[in-house]
Ligand SMILES: NC(=O)C1=CN([C@@H]2O[C@H](COP(=O)(O)OP(=O)(O)OC[C@H]3O[C@@H](n4cnc5c(N)ncnc54)[C@H](OP(=O)(O)O)[C@@H]3O)[C@@H](O)[C@H]2O)C=CC1
């Protein structure tokens with residue numbers, strides 16, 4: 001037990017926090033030392049999530065009750081804006097902490113872009129500059145030496161992974177990328193919201209954040225870096241009445257066979273990314289509960305255009321699984337440690 005990394009999960013009473021606890025309980029090199037909550041502080045995990053009944057876990061405490069002396073690393077699963085204030089304070093108290101943050105607070109490199117998309121000035125600019133964008137398959141080397149890693153958003157992980165290699169290879173027209181990304185409802189978190197009630201969401205599907213969803217800023221940043229010039233993709237998220245999963249459908253201009261070839265070669269050695277045979281496209285059922293991403297490429301009937309489809313679980317590769325993959329890289333552990341389970345199917 002003594003050589004295990006002592007880990008705290010901030011926001012363990014939320015969806016991504018509880019998913020971290022579920023996954024970390026199977027991680028052989030981590031000891032879950034502290035769990036925090038806000039309104040649910042003082043409760044046991046089993047009172048908040050019955051799936052943890054009978055499991056021995058620390059009681060949920062407020063963040064200011066944490067004993068940092070006994071903590072080596074932190075997963076932060078708190079709301080945007082709150083996160084930057086909390087992490088600035090914790091790192092000032094204990095600079096040696098390793099942190100993987102699941103919020104959007106440290107994903108954008110440009111403070112002006114943050115201010116534009118999030119409506120206020122960043123409160124921890126030094127940390128924003130220090131943070132590494134936590135998409136392991138693209139930034140593995142930088143993540144290795146990082147103290148603070150910013151896990152990307154779930155919609156963005158889904159559609160950055162297939163498009164960045166194509167932009168780097170110059171095989172698609174950077175001015176013609178249109179993403180429609182369908183998400184399950186757990187992406188909205190556990191806090192009660194009228195728009196997320198069963199009767200508001202079931203038996204229907206709707207677009208939201210049309211033309212101005214804040215994830216657009218992450219696409220702009222990563223697509224522009226890959227292309228070497230400014231890229232602005234079109235992005236429309238859809239809310240569908242399922243619990244987990246994201247399916248990104250991306251329309252591009254390029255030769256479908258070539259795109260498939262580039263993606264197959266790029267991801268040939270990646271454990272968590274599967275490029276399906278040409279013409280075959282993924283289903284969210286086949287990645288549910290796993291850290292895997294499945295990518296398909298099909299030819300559009302219009303010559304010179306292609307359709308790329310990508311699927312992942314928003315709570316795993318889109319959040320908590322990817323966060324653990326990041327910690328594994330930061331610690332120099334095998335990248336799949338604790339997160340190599342196959343999807344839950346049917
Ligand atoms: N859900 C998803 O699929 C994804 C979410 N994310 C991001 O991850 C983060 C967490 O999301 P999610 O788990 O869905 O959110 P939830 O709403 O389910 O959980 C939020 C957690 O934060 C705690 N909390 C809320 N306000 C405060 C505060 N002021 N101080 C301290 N703790 C607070 C809550 O405590 P309590 O319940 O006790 O009030 C709860 O534990 C967000 O930044 C989100 O954008 C990123 C990728 C995917």
Ligand SMILES: CC(=O)N[C@@H](CCC(=O)OP(=O)(O)O)C(=O)O
Pocket residue numbers: 102103104152153154155183184185186187188215237239318
């Ligand atoms: C259904 C739903 O509301 N989903 C969230 C995505 C959550 C996520 O990945 O992203 P952030 O960490 O950037 O919040 C949304 O569209 O804002």
